Amino acid sequence: MTPAASLDRFDLKILAHLEREGRCSNVELADAVGLSQSPCLVRTKRLQEIGVIRGYGADIALEKLGNCVLVFSEVTISSHRPPDFRKFEQAVDRHSEIVEWYNVSGGYDYLLKIVAPNVAHFQALMERLLQDDIGIGKFTSRIVLRQSSRKRTHPLNLIAAQLEKG
Structure with a gap:
């Protein structure tokens, strides 16, 4: 396994929001996670650079x-x-x-x-x-005959809890 990236609660909030709303603007993202725009943009770019955010794409039906x-x-x-x-x-x-x-x-x-x-x-x-x-x-x-359920998000809150312990 690869070592975990060093993330804090704001990083995890950014990730959770982007999973739900990948097309949001930096202004919307900053507001949603409780940061000002500049630090939010810096964090988002860092998450992209270290590979935590692999990309953005449409969810095709x-x-x-x-x-x-x-x-x-x-x-x-x-x-x-x-x-x-x-x-x-x-x-x-x-x-x-x-x-x-x-x-x-x-x-x-x-x-x-x-x-x-x-x-x-x-x-x-x-x-x-x-x-x-x-x-x-x-x-x-x-x-597959029928898809019963599908989640587009990960349990980031559980991962965050593990990060806080460790």
Whole structure:
């Protein structure tokens, strides 16, 4: 794990507000977190520079764009040497349909989040990955039927409490 950035309660307030209102102006942000504009802007730029804020983007409602399929695939790779992990990860990064991937502990090595226009496209993607010989030993996939809930924010208050203790 990477060491935690040194953050205080104002930094966490800035982060929490930007998660909810990413398009707010610095004036609105400063007012929301209880700082004057200049220190608020300095803190926000610092959070960007140290990589805590990775970027800003729109929250797209894919269901409004037409049909698509969301799939979670559990992938086990055949060999567990560092070059094998890198080879797999580099190959996965080349496919825009794979929107998130996680190297995980447990019964498999990676959890992939895949968005495809349809099941046939997803199936073709998995066949390409298998043909590319990137070390996939086996995979299991789950097609999402319905999204029950979705949070766009993180539990920053819990993280803040941990920072205050430590």
